Amino acid sequence: MIVTTGPDVLLVIVLMFAAGTAASHLLFRRSPIARAIARVGFLTLLTIALLYAGIVPYHPLQSTGVPWHDAAHAVLKIAWWLWMAWFLVGFLRAFVIVERRPREGKLLQDLLAGLIYLVALFAIVSYVFDVPIQGLLATSGVIAIILGLALQSTLGDVFSGIVLSFSRPYRPGDWISIDGGTDGRVIEMNWRATHVLTARRDLAIVPNSTIAKSRIVNVSSPSGIHGNTVTLQVGGRTPPSSATEVIERALLNCRLILPEPAPAITTKTINGVYAEFEITFFTETLALSRQAQNELFDLVYRHLASAAIDLASPESAATQISDAARPTQSQAERVVDWVEIFAPLTSAERTAIAGKLKRRTYDKGDRLLEPGTLPQSMFIIGSGVLSFSRRNGDLDVEILRLGPGDHYGEIGVLTGKPSTAMILALTPVTLYELEKADLGRIVEARPEVAHELAGAMARRQAAGLTVGPAQVDDGVPPHRLTNWFATRLRRLYSISNAA
Numbered sequence: 102m103i104v105t106t107g108p109d110v111l112l113v114i115v116l117m118f119a120a121g122t123a124a125s126h127l128l129f130r131r132s133p134i135a136r137a138i139a140r141v142g143f144l145t146l147l148t149i150a151l152l153y154a155g156i157v158p159y160h161p162l163q164s165t166g167v168p169w170h171d172a173a174h175a176v177l178k179i180a181w182w183l184w185m186a187w188f189l190v191g192f193l194r195a196f197v198i199v200e201r202r203p204r205e206g207k208l209l210q211d212l213l214a215g216l217i218y219l220v221a222l223f224a225i226v227s228y229v230f231d232v233p234i235q236g237l238l239a240t241s242g243v244i245a246i247i248l249g250l251a252l253q254s255t256l257g258d259v260f261s262g263i264v265l266s267f268s269r270p271y272r273p274g275d276w277i278s279i280d281g282g283t284d285g286r287v288i289e290m291n292w293r294a295t296h297v298l299t300a301r302r303d304l305a306i307v308p309n310s311t312i313a314k315s316r317i318v319n320v321s322s323p324s325g326i327h328g329n330t331v332t333l334q335v336g337g338r339t340p341p342s343s344a345t346e347v348i349e350r351a352l353l354n355c356r357l358i359l360p361e362p363a364p365a366i367t368t369k370t371i372n373g374v375y376a377e378f379e380i381t382f383f384t385e386t387l388a389l390s391r392q393a394q395n396e397l398f399d400l401v402y403r404h405l406a407s408a409a410i411d412l413a414s415p416e417s418a419a420t421q422i423s424d425a426a427r428p429t430q431s432q433a434e435r436v437v438d439w440v441e442i443f444a445p446l447t448s449a450e451r452t453a454i455a456g457k458l459k460r461r462t463y464d465k466g467d468r469l470l471e472p473g474t475l476p477q478s479m480f481i482i483g484s485g486v487l488s489f490s491r492r493n494g495d496l497d498v499e500i501l502r503l504g505p506g507d508h509y510g511e512i513g514v515l516t517g518k519p520s521t522a523m524i525l526a527l528t529p530v531t532l533y534e535l536e537k538a539d540l541g542r543i544v545e546a547r548p549e550v551a552h553e554l555a556g557a558m559a560r561r562q563a564a565g566l567t568v569g570p571a572q573v574d575d576g577v578p579p580h581r582l583t584n585w586f587a588t589r590l591r592r593l594y595s596i597s598n599a600a
Contacts, residue, residue, distance in 0.1 A: 141188065143184075144184060144185065144188050147181060147184065148181070151177060151178075151181060156174050156177055156178060158178050158181045158182060158185075158228065159224075159228060160228065161227075161228055175229050178225075178228065178229050179225050179229055182221045182224050182225050182228075182229075183221060183225075185221065186217050186218050186220070186221035189217050190214045190217055190218070193213055193214060193217070261308075261309035261310040261312065261313040262290070262291065262292040262293060262294075262309040263292070264313060265290065265295070265309055265312065265313065266290065270317050270319060271287055271317065271319045271321075271322070272287065272290075273287050273288065273289060273290060274286065274287060274321070275287050275319055275320075275321040275322065276319075276320045276321045276325070276327070276386060276387040276388070277297065277317055277318065277319050277320065277321075278317075278318040278320060278387075279297075279307060279311075279312060279315050279316075279317055279318075280315040280316045280317075281311075281315065283297055283299070283305050283307055284299065284300065284387070285297040285298050285299035285300060285305065286298045286388070288304070292309075293308065293309060294306045294307060294308050294309055295307050295309060295312055300388070300391065320386075320387045321386075321387075325385060325386045325387075326359065326362070326383050326384070326385060327383065327384050327385075327386060327387040327389075327390050328362075328381060328382070328383050329381070329382055329383070329384065329390045329393070329394060330379060330380065330381045331379075331380050331394060331397070331398075332369070332377060332378065332379055332380070333348070333377070333378045333380060333401065333412075334375045334376070334377050334378075334412065334413050335375060335376050335377075335378065335405070335410060335411070335412060335413060336374075336375060336376075336410065336411035336412065336413040337371070337372060337373050337374045337375050337376060337413065338411075339376065339410045339411075341368045341371060341376050341378075343408070343410070344376060344378065344405075344410060345366050345368070345378070347404050347405055347408045347410060348366055348378060348380065348401060348404070348405075349364075349366065350404050350484075350485065350486055350504070350528050351397060351400040351401040351403075351404040351405075351504070352364045352366075352380070352382060352397065353486050353502070353527055353528065354400045354404070354486045354502050354503075354504040355382075355393060355396050355397050355400055355502075356499070356501065356502050357384055357389050357392060357393035357396060358382045358383065358384065358393055358397065359382075359383045359384060359385065362383050364380065364381060364382040364383070365380075365381045365382075366378055366379070366380055366381075367379045367381075374413060375413040380397075382397070400504055403439060403504060403505040403506050404484070404504060404505055406435055406439075406505070407432065407435065407436070407483055407484040407505040408484065409432075409435075431455065432483050432484070432531070433455040433456075433458045433460070433483070433533055434451070434452060434455040436455070436458075436481050436482075436483045436505065436506060436533055437451045437452075437454050437455045437458070437481070438451060439505065439506030440481060440506060440508060441553065442508075442550055442553040442554045443550065443553075444553065445547065445549040445550060445553060446547060446550065450547070454535070454539075454543065457535065457536075457539045458481070458533035458534060458535055459533065459534040459536075460483070460531065460532075460533060460534075461480075461531070461532040461533070461534055462529070462530070462531050462532075463485075463526045463529070463530045463531075463532070464526065464529055465526055465527065465528050465529055466525070466526060467525070467526045467530075468523065468524065468525055468526075469487065469524040469525070469526060469530070469532070470509070470510075470520055470522060470523060470524040471520075471523060472491075472492060472519075472520060472521055472522065472523055473519045473520070474519060474520050475513055475517070475518070475519045475520070476509070476510035476511075476513035476514060476520060477510075477513075477514065477536070477537055478510055478514070478534045478535060478536045478537055478540075479508055479509075479510045479511045479514060479534070479535045479537075479540050480508060480509055480510045480532045480533070480534055480535075481506070481507075481508045481532065481533045481534075481535065482503050482504060482505055482506065482507050482508070482530065482531075482532060482533075483505060483531040483532060483533050484505055484529075484530065484531045485504075485505075485526060485527075485528045485529055485530030485531060486502055486503070486504055486526075486527040486528045486530070487502065487503040487504075487507075487509075487524050487525065487526060487527065487530060488502055488524065488525045488526075488527050489501050489502065489503060489509070489522055489523075489524050490522065490523050490524075490525070491521055491522055491523070492521075492523070497523060500522075502527070503524075509524065511540070511554060514537050514540065
């Protein structure tokens, strides 16, 4: 017997559908468990109401003779199946969780949710529209083949994304290198592509199918340490052992290069024109590799120049300058040429400054400056490596390292405040001392030197890298430091006049 359903019963069921949907979305939006419980309650009440009205969702639709009743029954059965699928998906989101693998858990949830909605669709076709499911499956198989051929590339990306998500060759935040020249940090992984932020701050969107076929190097696994190798060619007149010792000092001078794993220097080639060295070093992350390489090349150049060792290449062999024709410079003159604050001076003026420098030598492990000491001169490093550190509690924390061409002590000369730093020789060191009175005369004669010196000290002070006193007058903002130091430099005029 078919039970007819009055308008009031249908209206109640429709209102229950609307109330259940609104309550699930509005009242329990932030609580998946509460939302799943609410859906259970509404689903139970709806099932009872439908059975009471003579509507059995899992039985084929039967005609009641009243067209609008049949239409209402069909709509309600469709809504019930969709509600059932919605409930199961909500239960899945709330309770089916893969421990410690949230990304894989989300992917598994999405796959199961798609399967649930597909089953609901087949149930609607079978129980509401009374279409044989076997024919539908056969037809859908043919359609699936056609779609698979048409969407072969897209489906390849999707399945590759599934494989990459479960195999986890990399994770968001990892630095990776993909064959083809894509290097950078993984920003996002989705079903179709992986988003990589390159070193040039560009966003590369690489299809998952391309990555699955490529060789992937994850430089963040098993640790974030990244190795880099560079080559260097030195003039053939220098013994390889001497060049290796100088290159080791340059590596020690670069704080971005890790002491462990230790850098390695290998002599690759030697002939009458040049010796070629391969230098391997490590940095904490791939992001620091380029910066470390640039800094290392600058330091290698300065350390080699301080030791009077020339760079060379096979192409330049025919045009190399002979020793007799090469202009000779003392180490003091070379050092003055490297100092940035003396750049505005002429060659003759820099030579005159070099003549005023006093040479000092120290052994490895010597302390050149102690906290509480007031520097009376400006010191320029001619060769070797110095470590600058400050006391932090019971520990000495290294702030920076100084190499050929770097200088310290000028801030103490200007401020008259004792140093808070300790400077230690990491290698045998040669220093050149420029006394306070000589520095004052240079500043008085060439104001542009005072400006360069003030700018250099302001940059160090703003970065917290001052080698002398660590404090300036309270209330001096960073953008006013250059003017503050320039004012202090004028006090050297009286020093030079009194000397």
